[in-house]
Amino acid sequence: MPVPQTVPTLQAALVDLIDLGLQAKQAHWNVQGKNFRSVHLQLDEVVTDLIAWQDEVAERISAVGGSPDGRAATVAQTSKVESLPTGYLQVEAVVADFAGRLEAAARRLEATLTSLDEDLPSQDILIGIVAGLDKAAWFFRAQLA
Numbered sequence: 001m002p003v004p005q006t007v008p009t010l011q012a013a014l015v016d017l018i019d020l021g022l023q024a025k026q027a028h029w030n031v032q033g034k035n036f037r038s039v040h041l042q043l044d045e046v047v048t049d050l051i052a053w054q055d056e057v058a059e060r061i062s063a064v065g066g067s068p069d070g071r072a073a074t075v076a077q078t079s080k081v082e083s084l085p086t087g088y089l090q091v092e093a094v095v096a097d098f099a100g101r102l103e104a105a106a107r108r109l110e111a112t113l114t115s116l117d118e119d120l121p122s123q124d125i126l127i128g129i130v131a132g133l134d135k136a137a138w139f140f141r142a143q144l145a
């Protein structure tokens with residue numbers, strides 16, 4: 001059964017996932033430097049995962065009777081993801097930025113999990129997303145070694 005925390009917790013996850021997806025596309029278009037192609041393609045793989053997770057979270061909000069808010073203004077006002085600089089982005093900076101942003105988003109989501117102990121379907125969705133964010137963060141972090 002959904003609990004009172006379900007919709008706000010899922011909504012907070014939704015805006016972070018949308019922001020991360022927009023930022024990954026922005027970086028996909030603006031990245032330059034050594035290993036450009038690998039990072040350019042890696043960013044689009046992350047976008048694919050993020051879009052799937054956005055949909056899963058938004059539809060869970062609807063399924064429990066809430067109204068998901070994925071509007072640009074809402075994302076801009078409520079996302080906890082640090083914003084990207086404008087202009088071209090160097091490969092090394094993009095790799096470090098996404099390792100950090102994906103890891104930070106995973107930890108923010110992870111910290112909300114126990115509030116959903118009475119709503120296991122929502123908790124299960126977020127657990128899967130935390131694991132996915134951790135894997136995506138690792139794929140960037142491994143390039144910094």
Ligand SMILES: [Fe+2]
Binds near residue numbers: 028044
């Ligand atoms: Fe593209």
